[in-house]
Amino acid sequence: xxxxxxxxxxxxxxxxxxxxxxxxxxxxxxxxxxxxxxxxxxxxxxxxxxxxxxxxxxxxxxxxxxxxxxxxxxxxxxxxxxxxxxxxxxxxxxxxxxxxxxxxxxxxxxxxxxxxxxxxxxxxxxxxxxxxxxxxxxxxxxxxxxxxxxxxxxxxxxxxxxxxxxxxxxxxxxxxxxxxxxxxxxxxxxxxxxxxxxxxxx
Amino acid sequence: xxxxxxxxxxxxxxxxxxxxxxxxxxxxxxxxxxxxxxxxxxxxxxxxxxxxxxxxxxxxxxxxxxxxxxxxxxxxxxxxxxxxxxxxxxxxxxxxxxxxxxxxxxxxxxxxxxxxxxxxxxxxxxxxxxxxxxxxxxxxxxxxxxxxxxxxxxxxxxxxxxxxxxxxxxxxxxxxxxxxxxxxxxxxxxxxxxxxxxxxxx
DNA sequence: GTCTATAGCAGGATAGAC
DNA sequence: GTCTATCCTGCTATAGAC
Numbered sequence: 482x483x484x485x486x487x488x489x490x491x492x493x494x495x496x497x498x499x500x501x502x503x504x505x506x507x508x509x510x511x512x513x514x515x516x517x518x519x520x521x522x523x524x525x526x527x528x529x530x531x532x533x534x535x536x537x538x539x540x541x542x543x544x545x546x547x548x549x550x551x552x553x554x555x556x557x558x559x560x561x562x563x564x565x566x567x568x569x570x571x572x573x574x575x576x577x578x579x580x581x582x583x584x585x586x587x588x589x590x591x592x593x594x595x596x597x598x599x600x601x602x603x604x605x606x607x608x609x610x611x612x613x614x615x616x617x618x619x620x621x622x623x624x625x626x627x628x629x630x631x632x633x634x635x636x637x638x639x640x641x642x643x644x645x646x647x648x649x650x651x652x653x654x655x656x657x658x659x660x661x662x663x664x665x666x667x668x669x670x671x672x673x674x675x676x677x678x679x680x681x682x683x
Numbered sequence: 684x685x686x687x688x689x690x691x692x693x694x695x696x697x698x699x700x701x702x703x704x705x706x707x708x709x710x711x712x713x714x715x716x717x718x719x720x721x722x723x724x725x726x727x728x729x730x731x732x733x734x735x736x737x738x739x740x741x742x743x744x745x746x747x748x749x750x751x752x753x754x755x756x757x758x759x760x761x762x763x764x765x766x767x768x769x770x771x772x773x774x775x776x777x778x779x780x781x782x783x784x785x786x787x788x789x790x791x792x793x794x795x796x797x798x799x800x801x802x803x804x805x806x807x808x809x810x811x812x813x814x815x816x817x818x819x820x821x822x823x824x825x826x827x828x829x830x831x832x833x834x835x836x837x838x839x840x841x842x843x844x845x846x847x848x849x850x851x852x853x854x855x856x857x858x859x860x861x862x863x864x865x866x867x868x869x870x871x872x873x874x875x876x877x878x879x880x881x882x883x884x885x
Numbered sequence: 886g887t888c889t890a891t892a893g894c895a896g897g898a899t900a901g902a903c
Numbered sequence: 904g905t906c907t908a909t910c911c912t913g914c915t916a917t918a919g920a921c
Contacts, residue, residue, distance in 0.1 A: 496904075515716055515801065517896060531905045533898065569883075595797075599717065627882075634884045641865070641873050642882060644858055645851060652850040663843070671843050679881035680829075680844060681771075682836045698886080719914065733887045735916065888921075895914075903906075 497535050500525055504542045509591035513543055514599065540605060543592060550589035551612050554582050558619045568627040569677075575623055576676070577669045579650045583657055584665035590654045620646055646676065699737050702727055706744045711790035715745055715798040742807060745794060752791040753814050756784050760821045770829040771879075777825055778878070779871045781852045785859055786867035792856045822848055848878065 494502070503524045507516040518539055522529040536542050557578045561571050583590050597613070600606040620643045627633035649672065657668060696704070705726045709718040720741055724731040738744050759780045763773050785792050799815070802808040822845045829835035851874065859870060 512714075512716075512801070514714075518898080519896080527904085528906060529897085530899075530907080534904060539897070599714070632884055633882050637882060638873055641870070642877070644855075645874065645877055648854040648857070649847060649851050652854050653846075655850070656846055668843070671840055672847065675844070675847055675881065676877075677881045677883040678885065679877065679879045680835050680839055681879040682833055683880065683885075720916085721914080729886085730888060731915085732889080732917080736886060739916095741915070886921105889919090890917100892917075893915090896912080897910105898912105899908100899910080901907090903904105 500532065500535055501542060501545060505546050505588035505592070508543060508546070508596070509588035513539075513592065513596040540603070543596070543600065544605065546589055547593060547609070550582075550586050551593075551608075554578070555612070555615060555619075558616075562619065562622065567632065568623065568630045569632040572623045572627055573673050575619065576646070576650055576673055577666070580653065580657075580665045580669040580672070583651075583654045584659050587654055587657070587659060590651065594651055594654055616647070617643060649676065702734065702737055703744060703747060707748050707790035707794070710745060710748070710798070711793035715741075715794065716801065742805070745798070745802065746807065748791055749795060749811070752784075752788050753795075756780070757814070757817060757821075760818075764821065764824065769834065770825065770832045771834040774825045774829055775875050777821065778848070778852060778875050779868070782855065782859075782867045782871040782874070785853075785856050786861050789856055789859070789861060792853065796853055796856055818849070819845060851878070 500521070504516070504521045507520055507524060510516075511520070516539075517529075518532055519529045521539075521542075522532050525532075536545075558575060561574045561578065564571065564574075566574065593609075597606075597609045601609045621639060624633065624637065624639050624642050624646075628635055628637055628639070653668065653672075657665070659665070663671075702723070706718075706723045709722055709726060712718075713722070718741075719731075720734055721731045723741075723744075724734050727734075738747075760777060763776045763780065766773065766776075768776065795811075799808075799811045803811045823841060826835065826839065826841050826844050826848075830837055830839055830841070855870065855874075859867070861867070865873075
């Protein structure tokens with residue numbers, strides 16, 4: 482038995498997965514609230530009522546997109562935190578893992594960036610706030626370790642630096658398009674360079 | 684006669700301006716589409732129909748918020764471009780002017796950040812795309828001048844650097860709250876420092 | 886300048902036929 | 904698994920009284 486949201490092992494997505502992929506694209510492009518169930522149904526070539534054979538509600542759809550994505554991402558962060566790498570390497574790896582997420586799950590990242598605040602007002606999506614806290618802990622831990630071990634400037638405002646890194650990384654989902662222009666690794670290279678060394682010709 | 688969206692010289696805002704301020708806060712907080720005219724009317728203590736005595740439509744309200752804000756902001760950018768400062772100073776000034784805008788017009792900035800894409804799909808808001816282009820020209824001009832005059836690293840990817848600066852600056856509207864915590868000048872100080880010199884303890 | 890009342894439409898969701 | 908048909912709600916906007 483396979484998880485409902487993971488493609489079957491033979492590579493053929495289930496109908497449910499197809500519909501979810503269509504919904505993800507629309508949610509990411511137009512926003513959750515601005516996407517109607519009729520939009521999703523139209524894009525899938527069926528009528529809106531038929532969607533409810535597969536999903537309880539529009540909310541269930543976005544829920545099913547976000548949960549497995551976040552499990553995967555935070556699993557990778559945990560791996561980095563648990564590794565024996567030095568602070569600078571850990572920070573670099575965390576940035577690269579994030580750009581990889583933008584590359585591999587652009588829709589899920591966009592939905593989280595654009596709609597987490599709004600969705601978070603519903604009990605059902607309370608876990609979004611938890612993930613937010615967890616994310617903050619990851620970055621702050623890495624920055625503090627960097628300052629402590631001397632690889633980062635001792636005068637850094639940790640909270641502000643955390644926000645700076647978080648925002649610079651995730652906001653890239655607004656313009657990055659997988660398969661077009663620079664690869665996610667190339668973008669990550671440049672971002673890490675600017676973040677660590679700045680743009681000044683020192 | 685005073686401009687419709689500027690407070691009267693005696694400091695007492697007109698009713699129209701009061702309503703606009705209420706709408707701005709709600710648009711910024713919940714998004715344009717997610718804010719109903721009833722929300723605005725409720726917050727103003729009147730009924731939704733009464734709003735239409737003051738404004739043609741919900742779109743007119745957001746239009747009246749964005750246009751004068753952008754005129755002011757781009758006027759300042761033009762001033763910087765036309766100044767005789769060196770490239771590094773110009774770039775710093777542009778960053779500082781942007782943080783000042785976040786401080787003084789947080790709602791307008793938030794609306795532009797969150798809803799420009801959606802609003803831009805209507806003819807009436809075609810000027811939003813023009814402003815976007817104009818903004819890009821400002822930053823790219825400054826970065827290119829910086830590279831040319833040797834104050835910025837010669838190996839910078841100009842487009843990527845432009846996106847980096849634009850995003851890092853404006854995304855701060857998501858967490859910066861005027862009058863709470865660091866001042867906008869203090870935040871700008873740190874951002875400029877990270878942007879130019881990085882976070883590494885070189 | 887605000888209220889009453891309501892038109893007109895679009896949205897999420899449901900029941901049951903096929 | 905999809906369609907037909909429809910309910911109910913909430914939204915923008917309007918007309919005219921006060």
